[in-house]
Amino acid sequence: MTNNKPSFHYKNLHISLHPEVYEPAEDSFFLLDSLDVDSQHTVLEIGTGCGLIALACAAEGASVLCTDINPYAITLVQKNIKENQHLLIGSVQIIQSDMFSAVKQDQRFDRIIFNPPYLPECSQAPLPNSYWLDVATLGGKDGLTQTKRFIQGLKTHLFDTGFAITLISSQSSSESLQNLLRNTDLVHKKIKTYRFHDERLFIYRFQKK
Secondary structure, three states: OOOOOOEEEEOOEEEEOOOOOOOOOHHHHHHHOOOOOOOOOEEEEEOOOOOHHHHHHHHOOOEEEEEEOOHHHHHHHHHHHHHHHHHOOOEEEEEEOOOOOOOOOOOOEEEEEEOOOOEOOOOOOOOOOOHHHHHHHEOOOOOOHHHHHHHHHHHHHEEEEEEEEEEEEOOOOHHHHHHHHHHOOOEEEEEEEEEEOOEEEEEEEEEOO
């Protein structure tokens, strides 16, 4: 996918885009609609892309740390923070990180959010032809490579009373997903489903026991 639009609006937020950064699509807005965030919450968003979800959380008053491995995303989010600063009740900080690698070991959050790359590499769907867009969309052979890493890092960074939400696609391997859910010691629940053409998207919530 190539971004043709330089920017868009979400509610009052003005979000600039970049051709090397994943453009929010149906999955992003589905995840946005599933947020439960207010001014009392600390939020970590992994793989923030253009920063839409992080900024939406900060607009509700949350204190947000967002990460991305893509250097173009870091620069873009810094720009979007500056452009929307007057609308933010809370705060947003962006750091370059591969999953949790640059997040401090002792840092805990009330909410952790991740819209992962979930297309299996064998998928017949049209795929991006940019390295960074591949990173943002391809989830390995089963579509769950980065989702597994995300779930494995949650216990370290979640408050006992907090929870994480992530998106899983019906295009990912159902067998791998069931193995993943069986092997985690986190409490998990499917909380929402969205059907888009021949694909279904699921929001899963994870909490400590």
